[in-house]
Structure formats: structure tokens, C-alpha cells
Amino acid sequence: MDNTTQPTTSGMTGLIEDWVSDKDAFKNVSWGKTMMWIFLLSDTFIFSCFLVGYMSVRMTTDVPWPNTSEVFALTIAGEHIPLILIAIMTFVLITSSGTMAMAVNCGYRRQRKQAAVLMLVTAFFGVCFVGMQAFEWTKLIEEGVRPWGNPMGAPQFGAAFFMITGFHGVHVSIGVIYLTVVALKVLRGDYEERGYEIIEITGLYWHFVDLVWVFIFAFFYLW
Amino acid sequence: MQNNTDTQPQQHPISLYFKVWGLLFVLSSFSYLVDYMQYQGLLRWTLILVFMFLKAGLIVAVFMHMVWERIAFTLAILSPPLCILVLIALMASEASYTNLNRLIFFG
Numbered sequence: 274m275d276n277t278t279q280p281t282t283s284g285m286t287g288l289i290e291d292w293v294s295d296k297d298a299f300k301n302v303s304w305g306k307t308m309m310w311i312f313l314l315s316d317t318f319i320f321s322c323f324l325v326g327y328m329s330v331r332m333t334t335d336v337p338w339p340n341t342s343e344v345f346a347l348t349i350a351g352e353h354i355p356l357i358l359i360a361i362m363t364f365v366l367i368t369s370s371g372t373m374a375m376a377v378n379c380g381y382r383r384q385r386k387q388a389a390v391l392m393l394v395t396a397f398f399g400v401c402f403v404g405m406q407a408f409e410w411t412k413l414i415e416e417g418v419r420p421w422g423n424p425m426g427a428p429q430f431g432a433a434f435f436m437i438t439g440f441h442g443v444h445v446s447i448g449v450i451y452l453t454v455v456a457l458k459v460l461r462g463d464y465e466e467r468g469y470e471i472i473e474i475t476g477l478y479w480h481f482v483d484l485v486w487v488f489i490f491a492f493f494y495l496w
Numbered sequence: 497m498q499n500n501t502d503t504q505p506q507q508h509p510i511s512l513y514f515k516v517w518g519l520l521f522v523l524s525s526f527s528y529l530v531d532y533m534q535y536q537g538l539l540r541w542t543l544i545l546v547f548m549f550l551k552a553g554l555i556v557a558v559f560m561h562m563v564w565e566r567i568a569f570t571l572a573i574l575s576p577p578l579c580i581l582v583l584i585a586l587m588a589s590e591a592s593y594t595n596l597n598r599l600i601f602f603g
Contacts, residue, residue, distance in 0.1 A: 280566065291568035299569045310573050321580045325587050332591035335598045342531050360528045367524055371517040374559050378510055473561070480559045484552055491548035495531055496541070 309474045313481045330429035339425035369398030370483040377476045380469030392456035399449040516558045
């Protein structure tokens with residue numbers, strides 16, 4: 274990455290100058306970060322395809338869609354609360370995003386112990402999230418939800434649910450592994466010379482997982 | 497759009513992250529309340545979309561540092577997903593046609 278020539282202009286002039294400079298168009302962005310963003314862009318399209326597919330089947334069916342508010346309700350201490358498990362999962366994921374942002378910040382301040390600990394805390398929240406998702410899947414499977422049908426309404430509900438939340442859960446699980454590996458390497462001091470941009474790149478992936486959940490929460494659980 | 501020419505991102509104040517974090521919590525609570533209060537119809541969909549885009553915007557802008565990138569990079573990453581709008585339009589028209597046929601022949 275050529276960072277010797279610092280770009281000076283901003284705004285639209287800067288945009289044009291960056292693209293016509295006959296060199297790398299993305300100034301001040303390392304290859305690692307660029308590649309992570311491009312990967313996330315491709316992942317955006319995958320999740321979009323799932324969500325658009327879900328929209329299609331939900332629009333085509335003439336059987337009423339199951340009421341997600343009731344399907345995901347839990348009875349806690351005798352109190353029947355709609356959608357509560359999903360709300361808790363949302364808060365857990367946002368909390369983990371916050372600790373991740375702190376880890377990135379600590380990394381750039383070169384406080385590698387704090388950064389590694391915060392990353393491990395983030396991974397722990399990720400494990401909690403996957404655990405709750407496993408609970409949710411178990412509960413729905415016991416209630417008879419299958420990819421080809423369910424007792425609550427439109428048969429497409431199960432297919433959309435397992436596909437979308439399953440794919441997201443896999444992303445969270447991979448994120449947990451990725452975070453743990455990088456955190457241990459940070460703790461060991463592997464990046465003392467190269468700098469801690471790696472934490473920001475790992476963070477990009479983790480924030481993306483949270484970002485996807487924002488859309489799943491809105492379209493699948495609330496709509 | 498802020499232009500960041502320095503290569504030291506550690507200068508972002510930590511208080512900003514805390515503010516965004518808090519805001520995300522508040523917005524998520526609002527989203528949940530939309531369901532809890534059982535708002536229906538147009539009001540429900542509007543509120544869900546508003547809170548969703550606010551949350552997504554905050555995450556991408558601050559947590560993923562997009563506000564501090566140069567416009568050339570921001571546009572290259574954030575404009576391609578706009579194609580999805582075309583896919584949504586195509587699939588929505590196809591799906592409503594299928595739905596119409598099902599109502600006519602199986603309804």
C-alpha cells in the first residue's frame with residue numbers, strides 16, 4: 274500500500290482525483306481493510322437474497338403468516354411477554370458491538386491487554402447469542418416447525434426462519450472463532466510491530482454481523 | 497463528510513462510541529416497543545423502517561468508521577447495494593402476480 278503521497282483534496286474534487294490518480298484509488302485504506310469491506314459487500318448480497326426470497330414467499334402465500342410476536346413469546350415468572358427472547362438477543366448483540374468498538378479504540382492506543390480482553394468479552398456475548406438461538410430453534414422444532422410446514426400458519430415460515438437465522442447464526446459462530454484467534458494473537462504481542470489495524474478489520478466483520486441482525490430483526494421478527 | 501487525512505484513527509474520542517452505543521440501545525428499545533404496543537398497519541411499518549435505518553446508519557458510520565473514510569471508498573462500498581432495490585421491485589411484482597393467481601385458482 275502506497276501511503277507516501279497523502280491526498281489533500283476532499284469532497285467531489287477529492288473523489289475524482291482519487292479515481293484518476295493512476296494508482297490505488299482508495300487512499301489511506303490498507304489492503305486488508307479494503308478486502309474485508311469487499312467481502313462484506315458480497316455478504317450483503319447473500320443476506321439480501323435471503324431476505325428478498327423471504328419477502329417473495331410471504332407475498333405469494335394466501336395462508337396467513339404466523340404472528341411472530343406470539344411465536345417468539347416467552348413466559349417468564351408467570352408473565353407472558355411477546356418477542357422477549359429476540360429483544361434480549363438484540364441487546365446482547367448490540368452490547369457486543371459496543372465492546373468491539375472499545376477494543377478497536379484500545380488497540381489504536383496500543384493497550385494490547387485491554388484490547389484482547391474486550392475482544393474476548395465480545396466473543397463471549399457472541400456465544401451467548403448463539404446459545405439463545407439454539408434455545409429458540411429447539412423450542413420451535415418441539416412446537417412442530419419444519420422447513421416444509423408448521424402448525425401456526427403459512428408453511429413457508431419454517432423455511433425462511435431456518436434459512437435466515439441459521440445463516441446469521443453461522444456468521445456469529447465464525448465471528449466468535451475469528452475474534453478468539455485474533456484476540457489471542459494480540460495478547461501474545463504478534464502485532465506489536467505491524468500495528469493494531471487487524472482489530473479494526475476483525476471489528477468490521479463483527480459489526481457487520483450486528484448490522485445484518487438489525488435488518489433480520491426488522492423484517493423477519495417485527496414486520 | 498469529514499475528510500480524514502491523518503493515518504491515526506485512535507484520535508476518535510471514546511465518548512463518541514459511548515454515545516452511539518447508548519443511542520443504539522434506545523433505538524432497539526423503540527423497535528421492540530413498536531411490537532409491544534401492538535401498533536399495526538402503516539404506522540408500524542414506518543416506525544420499523546425508520547428505527548432500522550437509523551440503527552444501520554449509526555453502525556456503518558461510526559462503529560465501522562465509514563464517516564472517516566474518503567468519498568472514493570465510501571461510494572465504492574455503499575452504492576452497489578442499491579441494486580438490491582431493483583431486485584426487490586422485480587420480486588415484489590412477480591410475487592403479487594403469483595399471489596393473485598393463487599387467489600383466483602386455489603382461493
